[in-house]
Amino acid sequence: MRHLIRRIGFYLVALWASVTLNFLIPHLSPGNPAQALMARFRGRLSPQAQHALEISLGVNHDALWSQYLQYINNLLHGNLGVSITYLPTPVSEVIAQDLPWTLVLVGVSLVISFVIGTVLGIIVVWRRNSFSDVVWTPLFTFLSAIPYFWLALALLYVLGSQLNWFPIHGGYDTDNTTPGWNPDFILSAAQYAILPALTIVIGSISGWMLGMRNAMITTLSEDYVLMAEAKGLKPWRVMFTYAARNAILPNITAFALSLGFVVSGSLLTEIVFSYPGIGFAILQAVDNLDYALLQGIFLVITLAVLVANFLADLIYVLLDPRVRVGRR
Numbered sequence: 001m002r003h004l005i006r007r008i009g010f011y012l013v014a015l016w017a018s019v020t021l022n023f024l025i026p027h028l029s030p031g032n033p034a035q036a037l038m039a040r041f042r043g044r045l046s047p048q049a050q051h052a053l054e055i056s057l058g059v060n061h062d063a064l065w066s067q068y069l070q071y072i073n074n075l076l077h078g079n080l081g082v083s084i085t086y087l088p089t090p091v092s093e094v095i096a097q098d099l100p101w102t103l104v105l106v107g108v109s110l111v112i113s114f115v116i117g118t119v120l121g122i123i124v125v126w127r128r129n130s131f132s133d134v135v136w137t138p139l140f141t142f143l144s145a146i147p148y149f150w151l152a153l154a155l156l157y158v159l160g161s162q163l164n165w166f167p168i169h170g171g172y173d174t175d176n177t178t179p180g181w182n183p184d185f186i187l188s189a190a191q192y193a194i195l196p197a198l199t200i201v202i203g204s205i206s207g208w209m210l211g212m213r214n215a216m217i218t219t220l221s222e223d224y225v226l227m228a229e230a231k232g233l234k235p236w237r238v239m240f241t242y243a244a245r246n247a248i249l250p251n252i253t254a255f256a257l258s259l260g261f262v263v264s265g266s267l268l269t270e271i272v273f274s275y276p277g278i279g280f281a282i283l284q285a286v287d288n289l290d291y292a293l294l295q296g297i298f299l300v301i302t303l304a305v306l307v308a309n310f311l312a313d314l315i316y317v318l319l320d321p322r323v324r325v326g327r328r
Contacts, residue, residue, distance in 0.1 A: 014306060108197065114204075114208050117208025121208065152196070167195075171275055208254075225238065
């Protein structure tokens, strides 16, 4: 229990530090959202009109500590400001609109690639120098060197443009479907997500497989694995209960970190396929100097990463008895 309390305290301090940096970076940068909006539309406003615009965008010229307290108060009330990219839509609504697309696409793709890659890593090591090891290891080593956007462009050209198997851009059929919990929209969204998801899965499997393979090679030489084999246990039990259970720990940590960054989306993939999501929203915010939207997105990403790391700590305790004994 004391260890759990310490970890919670650590993550609370990390959250406070992240929130503080998230506040300081835009506020110490030159300019403000009102000036960025004026530059965007090349407009000239009177001082009174500019002051009114600053008030509507939440800009004030109080002391920095006063602005910081106001920022914390706004966060506690769920007020993330107004997005100048999607003016006058609040940042919270923009994130709430784009986040589900990213969570479904990147989250499902991450889980699929993690499961397939981990299982393949176990298989190729357990049957070292077999056909599966000789073929799969070099193949996925090659795939790991291919940049995401190249793979996305190749799949887009072959499967989308030439074969016309899948749609090549967007998140759903805007002409024939209405967003909502209806079969037509769900099927359309699933069809549009196949190519981006395939890009993420193919590009990610290699990392999980090679990581699991390297960890398994080290684990198989441990004394407890050799003892299990000497006791005459069934090979599948030795492989999963003794070897894989311990070798998977580094992958679990990497998976937790990746799970935290799911909310940030896959920027290049979303850009190539014009897929509506957080990654595409980040690009729009950068292009338009939308600091409020960037702050809101980075805050959500920070929360997701901290929660994912905390869950990884809990999973470590459950999977590794040595951790439980060492932390009593």
